[in-house]
Amino acid sequence: MQIIDRRLNQKNKSTVNRQRFIRRYRSQIKKSIADQIINRGITDVDKNESISIPSKDIREPSFRHGQGGKRNRVFPGNKAFSVGDKIPRPKQGEEQAGKRASDSGEGDDEFMFELSGDEYMNILFEDLELPNLQKNQLKKLINYKNIRSGFNTDGTPSNIDIVRSLKGSLARRIAIKSPLKKQLQKLEQALQQLPSEERVQSKRLDDEISVLKRRIKRIPYIDSFDLRYKHFTKLPQPTTNAVMFCLMDVSGSMDQETKEIAKRFYILLYMFLKRSYKDVDVVYIRHHTHAKEVDEHEFFYSQETGGTIVSSALILMEEILADRYHPEDWNVYAAQASDGDNWDTDSLKCRNLMGTSILPRIRYFAYVEITEREPQTLWYEYQSLLENFDNIAIKKITQQSDIYPIFRAFFEKQGINSKFNSRLKSGGF
Amino acid sequence: MSKKRLKSEKVSASKPISRGADWTYDLINQYYAAIEDIANDFGLDTYPNQLEIISAEQMIDAYASAGMPIGYNHWSFGKHFISNEQSYRRGQMGLAYEIVINSDPCIAYLMEENSMMMQALVIAHACFGHNSFFKGNYLFKTWTDAEAIIDYLVFAKTYISDCEQKYGVDEVESILDSCHALMNCGVDRYKRPSPISMREEKQRQKDREQYLQSQVNELWNTLPEKSQSKDGKTRFPREPQENILYFIEKNAPLMKSWQREIVRIVRKIGQYFYPQRQTQVMNEGWACFWHYTILNELYDRGHVTEGFMIEFLQSHTNVVAQPDFDSPYFNGINPYALGFNMMIDIRRICEKPTEEDKKWFPELAGTPWNESLTFAMRNFKDESFIAQYLSPKVIRDFKLFALNDDAGLNELNITAIHNDVGYQEIRDNLSMQYNISMKEPNIEVYDVDIGGDRSLTLRHITASNINLDETTSEVMKHLHKLWGFPVKLISEDANGEQYLLNQCPLEEATDTNG
Numbered sequence: 010m011q012i013i014d015r016r017l018n019q020k021n022k023s024t025v026n027r028q029r030f031i032r033r034y035r036s037q038i039k040k041s042i043a044d045q046i047i048n049r050g051i052t053d054v055d056k057n058e059s060i061s062i063p064s065k066d067i068r069e070p071s072f073r074h075g076q077g078g079k080r081n082r083v084f085p086g087n088k089a090f091s092v093g094d095k096i097p098r099p100k101q102g103e104e105q106a107g108k109r110a111s112d113s114g115e116g117d118d119e120f121m122f123e124l125s126g127d128e129y130m131n132i133l134f135e136d137l138e139l140p141n142l143q144k145n146q147l148k149k150l151i152n153y154k155n156i157r158s159g160f161n162t163d164g165t166p167s168n169i170d171i172v173r174s175l176k177g178s179l180a181r182r183i184a185i186k187s188p189l190k191k192q193l194q195k196l197e198q199a200l201q202q203l204p205s206e207e208r209v210q211s212k213r214l215d216d217e218i219s220v221l222k223r224r225i226k227r228i229p230y231i232d233s234f235d236l237r238y239k240h241f242t243k244l245p246q247p248t249t250n251a252v253m254f255c256l257m258d259v260s261g262s263m264d265q266e267t268k269e270i271a272k273r274f275y276i277l278l279y280m281f282l283k284r285s286y287k288d289v290d291v292v293y294i295r296h297h298t299h300a301k302e303v304d305e306h307e308f309f310y311s312q313e314t315g316g317t318i319v320s321s322a323l324i325l326m327e328e329i330l331a332d333r334y335h336p337e338d339w340n341v342y343a344a345q346a347s348d349g350d351n352w353d354t355d356s357l358k359c360r361n362l363m364g365t366s367i368l369p370r371i372r373y374f375a376y377v378e379i380t381e382r383e384p385q386t387l388w389y390e391y392q393s394l395l396e397n398f399d400n401i402a403i404k405k406i407t408q409q410s411d412i413y414p415i416f417r418a419f420f421e422k423q424g425i426n427s428k429f430n431s432r433l434k435s436g437g438f
Numbered sequence: 439m440s441k442k443r444l445k446s447e448k449v450s451a452s453k454p455i456s457r458g459a460d461w462t463y464d465l466i467n468q469y470y471a472a473i474e475d476i477a478n479d480f481g482l483d484t485y486p487n488q489l490e491i492i493s494a495e496q497m498i499d500a501y502a503s504a505g506m507p508i509g510y511n512h513w514s515f516g517k518h519f520i521s522n523e524q525s526y527r528r529g530q531m532g533l534a535y536e537i538v539i540n541s542d543p544c545i546a547y548l549m550e551e552n553s554m555m556m557q558a559l560v561i562a563h564a565c566f567g568h569n570s571f572f573k574g575n576y577l578f579k580t581w582t583d584a585e586a587i588i589d590y591l592v593f594a595k596t597y598i599s600d601c602e603q604k605y606g607v608d609e610v611e612s613i614l615d616s617c618h619a620l621m622n623c624g625v626d627r628y629k630r631p632s633p634i635s636m637r638e639e640k641q642r643q644k645d646r647e648q649y650l651q652s653q654v655n656e657l658w659n660t661l662p663e664k665s666q667s668k669d670g671k672t673r674f675p676r677e678p679q680e681n682i683l684y685f686i687e688k689n690a691p692l693m694k695s696w697q698r699e700i701v702r703i704v705r706k707i708g709q710y711f712y713p714q715r716q717t718q719v720m721n722e723g724w725a726c727f728w729h730y731t732i733l734n735e736l737y738d739r740g741h742v743t744e745g746f747m748i749e750f751l752q753s754h755t756n757v758v759a760q761p762d763f764d765s766p767y768f769n770g771i772n773p774y775a776l777g778f779n780m781m782i783d784i785r786r787i788c789e790k791p792t793e794e795d796k797k798w799f800p801e802l803a804g805t806p807w808n809e810s811l812t813f814a815m816r817n818f819k820d821e822s823f824i825a826q827y828l829s830p831k832v833i834r835d836f837k838l839f840a841l842n843d844d845a846g847l848n849e850l851n852i853t854a855i856h857n858d859v860g861y862q863e864i865r866d867n868l869s870m871q872y873n874i875s876m877k878e879p880n881i882e883v884y885d886v887d888i889g890g891d892r893s894l895t896l897r898h899i900t901a902s903n904i905n906l907d908e909t910t911s912e913v914m915k916h917l918h919k920l921w922g923f924p925v926k927l928i929s930e931d932a933n934g935e936q937y938l939l940n941q942c943p944l945e946e947a948t949d950t951n952g
Contacts, residue, residue, distance in 0.1 A: 010470055010565075011543075012463060012489045015496065016550060022499040023519035030516030033611070069514055070619050070909030070916070072879050077845035078904030083868040085771060086762025087839040087855055095849040096841075122520045 031128065035135075037062040038124070042133055043413050058129045061119040134281055134420075153243040164238025177235035185228055193221045251286035252334045253278060254326050254343035257308065260297040260317040262350045267379045270406055271346035272309050274377055277416045278344050286340065292329060296322035302329065319351045319387060320358045327366050341371035349378045349385045356386040360394060368398045375419050376403040454743045461554040469558045469741075470565075476735045477566040480808060482728065484569040485584060486543040489561070493550050498522050500537050500547060506707075507539055508591040510598040512614050538564035540572040540714075542584035555749045558742070562732040567725025574816045575720070577713035587710060594703045601696050613697050616916035617683065617704035622878055624683030624705035625712045678882035678897060682917075683708070685883045691892060692922035701920070716819045716874055723777015724815050726758060727785075730778070760836060771868075776836070780823070783832050784811050794830055825869035830861045840867045845903070879906055884928065893924035898939060900931050911940055918942040 031038060041060045090096070124132070160173055200214050255275050257268070282289045293308035294300055297315030300322040326343065334341055351359070368374060376391055378384065384405065391403050404415045455468050466489065477484070492500070500507070502519035509515060539545040546564040548557050572578050602610045617624075679685045683705040687698050714721070733750055736742050760775035761767040784802065787795045788810050791803035802810055814827060833856045840854040840863055854860035854867070870876050884897035894917070898906065910927070918925045926941040 010467075010474070010487045010489065012466060012491065015490045015492045015547075022496070023502050023516060025511045026502065026513065026516030027519055028516070029511060029513040029607075029611070030520060033513045067517060068909065070912035071622055072620075072881050072898075072910065072913055073907050074877075074879055075905045075907030079842070079844045079846075079902040080904070081840060081842055081853065081867045081870065083771070083838055083840050083864055083871060084763035085760050085836040085838055086764065086768075087837040088762075088764075090839055090852045090855055092852055092855055092860065094852040096852070097849055098843075120517075120521070122524050 031124075031132075034062060034067060035132065037066055039132055039135070042129070058124050058126070059121060060124050061121040064120045067120055130280060130284055134284060153245055155241045156244050157239060158242045159240050160237045161240040162237065164240070168238045168241075170237050170239050173237035174231070174235050177237060178231045181232060181235055182228055182230070186225060189221055189225050193218065193225070196221065250288050250290070250338065251282050251340040251342060252290040252292060253282055254292045254294060254329075254341070255308065256294050256296070256322045256326065256343065256345040256347075258297070258317060258319065258322075258347040258350070259295045259311075260315055260348075260350065262317070262348050263379075267348055268309060270379050270409060270412060271377070273409070273412050274346060274406070274416060275344060277412070278342070278375070281416075281420065282342060290334070290339075292326075292334075294322050294325055294329075296325075300325040317350050317352070318355050319347065320355050320362060323359055323362045323367060327362065330367075330370060336370040342373050342375075343367075343371055344375045344377070346377050346379060347387065348380045349382070349387055351385065351387045353386045356390045359387060360390040363391070363394055363401070364397070368394065368401060372400060374401045376401070377415070378403070378405045379407075380405070381407050453740070454746070455741050456554055457743055457745070459553040459555070461552070461557045465554055466548075466557055466561075469554070470561055472736060472739075472741045473558065473562050473566065473732055476732050476739070477562075477570075477728075480728075480731070481812075482566050482570040483573055484544065484566060485541075485573055487565040487569065488543040488545045489565070490545060490547050491550055492547050494526075497537070497547065497549055498526060506591055507541075507545060507588065508595050510595045510614075510703075511602075512618075513611065514618060536560040536564045538568045539587075540568075540578065540582055540584055540710075541587050544569040544572065544584070553749070555742075555746050556753065558736070558746075559729055559733065559750060559753065563725045563729035566732065567728035568721060570728070571717075571721050571724045571815060574812070575713070575717060575819075576817055577717055577819055581713045582710050590706065594707065597699060597703065601700065605696065610700070612919065613700050614704065616919045617701055619913045619916040620683050620686075620920075621704055621708040623881060624681060624708040626681045626684070627875070673885045674888050675883060675886070678884050680880075680882050681705075682881070682883055682896070686917075686920050689886070690921050693920070713819075716821070716872075719773040719777040719780075719820045719872065720815065720818065720823050721777070722774045723779075723781045726754075726774055726778035727781035727811075730754060730782075762837075776832075779832050779835065780827055780829075781811060783829050784814060784827055786831075787829065798829060799827075820872035821869050821874070824872060825865060828865045828868060830856075830858075833861055833864055838864050838868070840864050876901070879904075881927075891924060893926060894921045895926045895928060897936070898927060898929045900929055906939070911942070914940050914942040 038060055041062055042058070045058070045060075160170060196214055196218050200211065200218070203211055203214075257263075257271055259268070279289065279291065291305070293303050293305060295303055295308055295311075296317075296319065298318045298321065299315075302325065303311070322345075330336065330341065363374070378388055388403065388405075391401065394401055395403070402419050404419065406412060406415055455472065456465050470487075470489075498519065501522050502515045536549075537547045544565065546560065546569075548560055552560065572582075572584060578584075598610060598614075675685070683701055686693075687701040687705065690698070690701075693701075733742070733747070737744075737747050758772070758775045758778045760772045761769075785807040787799050787802050788805050788807035791799070796803045814823065818826060837856055839852060839856065840860070842851040842853050844851075854863040856864070880899045880901070882897050882899075883894065885895040887893045887895075896917075914925055914927060924941065924943060927939045928936045929939040930936045
């Protein structure tokens with residue numbers, strides 16, 4: 010008999026098979042995700058997600074008996090039956106526990122399982138890419154970071170690795186000492202074997218022994234040869250900082266439901282940026298006639314109303330950009346949600362601000378108009394920007410279920426859906 | 439269930455091996471040695487054992503691949519893994535304490551979470567119970583080669599992943615899907631299969647590719663000898679073939695040689711599991727009987743404490759519990775319960791036969807129990823085991839009753855209960871319930887239209903008006919994919935009347951003649 014401890018190896022033997030399963034049913038899973046995304050709360054961003062797909066899509070067929078026909082069957086636990094008794098047929102699925110399809114996770118119609126946060130996002134954002142990412146990569150700022158890379162025989166004292174150095178010392182001492190010690194042992198033995206009278210006269214042996222002893226003693230405990238230094242190299246690190254500006258109109262015309270829609274759009278954008286950048290700062294700017302930088306909770310839930318001057322938010326954004334997020338250090342994204350209400354004269358101002366100082370500095374600007382009405386001046390003004398800039402997109406959302414498709418439309422990989430993009434550019438809907 | 443004495447007066451002087459719940463390698467070794475001693479005294483013949491300690495996650499992994507230690511990759515294993523993992527996480531399912539693999543050496547998995555008592559129980563159950571069953575039972579001897587299975591699984595995994603590299607994952611997956619749909623139709627029930635072995639497998643594989651192709655080409659020679667095929671009545675194959683996968687492997691006209699090899703792999707693995715499907719009651723019953731007997735002996739010899747025994751009896755009772763048909767926990771007859779009680783009952787009949795036993799089992803009453811029980815283990819499968827050994831006492835203990843379920847009637851008809859008139863009928867009915875040809879539909883390769891459109895016809899022989907379920911048309915699509923030409927499924931009822939049940943592709947839907 011032998012015992013083998015397998016606990017340490019191949020923990021996730023089924024990972025490949027699991028991935029195969031997800032790969033095979035990607036389209037069903039995607040559909041399920043699209044249905045669910047609108048129900049996802051802002052706090053669930055990194056959680057696992059339960060997915061259910063129809064069991065009948067994933068069943069494995071084989072030749073087997075169906076229902077019906079004549080069968081003789083044996084059951085345990087008779088209590089009151091006698092031969093010849095007739096009992097009414099129990100309802101389907103109740104008594105026939107054995108019928109329960111062995112291949113279904115639970116229930117009969119839906120196969121439920123959980124996707125990890127990563128898998129979820131992978132599928133959610135499949136085929137999407139950050140706009141203009143390639144172009145920007147060239148411009149990404151490079152920092153250097155020290156990372157450990159093995160050991161060196163040379164370096165500064167502060168980098169001495171004590172364990173390694175002492176190991177070296179021990180090895181060196183053993184290597185040098187042991188032949189001397191063997192020799193010493195031989196001589197001592199020889200001395201012992203001499204008759205006691207001769208022992209005194211054997212000065213030669215004594216001398217040799219004392220020389221050897223001195224040599225052994227002189228072997229240093231630690232030598233510069235033993236020293237090992239931790240070695241560091243510099244690794245270039247592109248900046249992975251991104252900042253996302255959320256601009257939202259909170260004037261009287263934006264009701265809570267509209268804000269909820271906007272919120273979900275921001276969640277998606279945030280999760281998406283989070284995938285590409287290590288650190289994503291979020292700046293919340295809300296505005297009515299004045300703009301104000303606020304925290305997340307206030308952004309979504311505070312009750313404050315007033316008129317609408319959109320440009321106030323853009324001006325504040327410009328200030329914050331100049332102040333804290335220099336475009337050379339930061340990848341800047343912005344998303345603006347509004348119901349489209351604005352003063353006509355202000356809309357023109359917005360266009361100018363965007364064209365001159367904002368769009369040239371940022372990676373991407375997404376504008377969503379959440380309304381069921383006809384587009385108003387702000388929409389048309391932004392639309393005119395499309396001719397000169399490729400880093401702005403505008404879209405209209407009318408209900409919750411539009412959010413995800415429209416989000417996808419914003420960031421669809423350019424190659425995959427260029428037709429859609431060109432439509433997007435022309436601002437058509 | 440059956441109660442066992444905790445005879446305190448019999449505790450011998452020797453000290454218990456351990457008292458705590460935690461296990462260590464050293465303790466496992468000591469328990470193993472004590473259990474091995476007892477097993478040797480009882481004369482259990484086993485393969486050498488290999489114990490593997492695994493974590494709960496790895497246990498779920500092992501589940502997904504039906505206990506195969508090495509498996510090729512396929513989404514369906516992922517699906518099983520996901521659903522097991524889900525129900526485990528939600529607490530809907532406890533994990534089995536052990537999985538044991540029919541190989542030489544016999545591999546048994548011990549979960550790290552188990553207490554020392556559980557590890558001892560698993561050692562007795564798997565390493566000596568199941569292990570000796572694998573080595574002794576005639577079906578396992580005939581159908582599986584414990585020595586070669588691991589090597590073969592390695593070969594299969596490598597071969598399939600090579601194919602994935604060469605021909606693409608999708609291509610391979612689609613063949614595997616089709617083969618899996620027919621996996622249960624890949625066994626010759628009445629012929630001894632050739633044993634599988636890695637070395638030969640590799641050596642022969644190359645030759646086989648060429649040989650097979652030449653065979654197929656011969657069959658599909660475009661210039662058939664007219665005299666024979668015009669005859670009308672000669673069918674190919676001459677006799678209906680029950681092993682559909684084998685037939686496809688050898689005869690599918692358009693299949694590439696690597697595809698044939700994959701069909702063969704699925705078929706061989708299906709064959710490996712074939713005995714397990716037919717001996718569940720016996721196999722579990724035998725293993726339960728031995729863990730029960732061995733651990734009690736362990737106690738009698740003073741190796742374990744009373745606390746150990748209480749813990750053991752609790753798990754044991756849970757394992758061999760049989761909920762009544764009207765209980766919410768009822769999920770068919772529990773093979774552990776039925777098997778264990780039948781085994782215990784055989785011992786009882788041998789040792790202390792009653793008048794009834796002497797009438798029913800004259801050949802058993804009074805014989806040495808170990809010999810008689812071993813004989814039963816070696817020479818039966820569930821169906822015949824029940825037909826031979828299900829005693830009136832077990833029928834009474836389980837309060838078994840038989841009923842007739844005719845879909846044409848609104849009521850179920852009770853046909854037998856646990857009384858003198860009913861014993862025989864219950865026994866026959868239960869035995870039939872374990873007959874694999876009753877459990878699975880009887881479908882054979884019936885005809886191939888060699889001279890014509892090369893269509894393949896399967897014949898389903900219906901029994902008791904039981905029809906095939908709704909996935910049949912999907913299976914037919916898979917069959918069509920493998921065969922490459924039209925496939926038909928005809929049904930033949932008790933009067934020998936045939937009608938077309940399904941075909942793929944669906945076009946011409948009128949031809950009813952095989």
